[in-house]
Amino acid sequence: MELRRAEPSDARAIAEVHVLAWQVAYAGLLPAEFLARLSVDEREARWHWNLGRGALARVTLLVDQGAVLGFSSVGATRERDVPEGYGELYALYLHPDRWRGGLGARLHDAAMDEGRALGFRALTLWVLEGNARARAFYEAKGWAPEGKRAEFTAAPGVAAPELRYHRTLG
Secondary structure: OEEEEOOHHHHHHHHHHHHHHHHHHOEOOEOHHHHHHOOHHHHHHHHHHHHHOOOOEEEEEEEEOOEEEEEEEEEEOOOOOOOOOEEEEEEEEEOHHHOOOOHHHHHHHHHHHHHHHOOOOEEEEEEEOOOHHHHHHHHHOOOEEEEEEEEEEEEOOEEEEEEEEEEEOO
């Protein structure tokens, strides 16, 4: 098992994990028809473009014998109302077959290291309000809800409430 920086050639493997994780994690939170229509090809194209743009975000992979099991992405915050020195954990997804085995915690810790390496003193992240599993995971890792709520729009007509969390990187 290794952690390494993602490259554009990893886009397909990241997309496969991303789509499957969404389909499992967001079942019951987003419409089933929407989740069934998620396209690995479309996600692959987005990931290839994002990874090819350079160091706008650090994407870390958790790899086992060449297979991508999960990924995290950390970069500059997209928010205007957070203090100076905050970054954002954009994504942390693990293949659902590997949930509950400690690998998510390993990937999370690598993401925190990336945040520190980028010079951030704290990070924010957004979690779907109804995603009790993810909320419990992040809270156990020291994240706290801030009380800020927004509407996550996955696609036109597909939305769900989300909460912003923060964590210092001491």
